[in-house]
Amino acid sequence: MSAEQAKSAQITWRTYLLPPLHPEGPGFVAVFALAALILYLIWTPLGLAGLGATVWCFYFFRDPDRVTPARDGLVISPADGIVQMIVDAAPPPELGMDPTPRTRISVFMSVFDCHVNRAPIAGSVVKEEYTPGKFLNATLDKASEDNERQALLFKTESGADYAMVQIAGLVARRIRCDARAGQQVVAGQRVGLIRFGSRVDVYLPAGVAPLVAVGQKAVAGETVLADATSNETARRGEVC
Numbered sequence: 001m002s003a004e005q006a007k008s009a010q011i012t013w014r015t016y017l018l019p020p021l022h023p024e025g026p027g028f029v030a031v032f033a034l035a036a037l038i039l040y041l042i043w044t045p046l047g048l049a050g051l052g053a054t055v056w057c058f059y060f061f062r063d064p065d066r067v068t069p070a071r072d073g074l075v076i077s078p079a080d081g082i083v084q085m086i087v088d089a090a091p092p093p094e095l096g097m098d099p100t101p102r103t104r105i106s107v108f109m110s111v112f113d114c115h116v117n118r119a120p121i122a123g124s125v126v127k128e129e130y131t132p133g134k135f136l137n138a139t140l141d142k143a144s145e146d147n148e149r150q151a152l153l154f155k156t157e158s159g160a161d162y163a164m165v166q167i168a169g170l171v172a173r174r175i176r177c178d179a180r181a182g183q184q185v186v187a188g189q190r191v192g193l194i195r196f197g198s199r200v201d202v203y204l205p206a207g208v209a210p211l212v213a214v215g216q217k218a219v220a221g222e223t224v225l226a227d228a229t230s231n232e233t234a235r236r237g238e239v240c
Contacts, residue, residue: 022116022193024176025061032057056112060196063116066221068188072157073229075208076187077218078120078164079200081109084139086210086234091163091203092144092151094129103204105225107218108139109194117192118221119185120164120202123156128181136170143167144201150177150192154185160205160228164191169198188221213237 021029032054040047068076088101109115133148148168155161166175175198179191194200204210208228212218215237218225 019062019064022061022063029058062114068221069224073227074224075120075226077220077223077225078117079107079109080113080220081107083212083214083216083218084108086214092165094131095127095151095153095163102206105202105210106199108199111196115193116190117200119189119191121154121156121162122187123154125179125181125183126155127153150175152179163203165201166194167199209234211235
């Protein structure tokens with residue numbers, strides 16, 4: 001392990017209490033803090049409630065570094081949250097992919113999860129498409145088709161294609177996507193943000209089995225969703 005790796009692996013109180021913020025965060029935190037101050041001047045208990053909301057806002061926009069497993073074929077979770085569903089579904093039509101249903105893994109982000117989204121695989125961004133829509137509860141299956149979304153099509157060096165879709169939800173009203181067509185990305189690279197709570201779908205190529213189970217906690221940039229080089233069958237989840 002190099003000195004730089006050893007330094008990054010050290011766990012300190014700052015790792016948990018003062019993580020880095022996403023660039024969109026400081027402005028929102030400042031607004032929440034100002035509102036908390038005004039509420040405090042009106043009535044102390046309101047100010048304390050505002051302080052709690054400010055702390056929540058700070059942690060909502062946290063953007064901690066992640067250690068991404070690096071190997072060809074690994075598909076990494078693009079979002080923090082719960083693996084909400086694993087189903088066979090046709091990829092978004094706007095990406096122009098083969099409409100044959102393929103495995104779709106959906107990760108739902110609550111308002112308490114880190115909302116920075118990351119690239120699920122290493123490769124090139126072939127296409128990016130924004131689709132306006134509704135703001136249904138993101139836990140619903142039909143949210144994949146009806147809700148506002150931002151879709152990305154990735155292609156690996158081997159020619160395999162993967163889709164990642166950022167989906168707005170009942171509370172989330174803004175999707176930020178920093179990836180652009182023609183851009184080369186590495187697995188775990190930051191590619192966007194959704195505020196304030198929603199879901200990200202990943203569509204796997206045919207024959208690639210998921211290595212996570214419904215109900216499992218996923219960590220963006222770290223949890224391995226699938227392995228394109230493995231012949232392992234899909235895993236089942238057991239509540240312990």
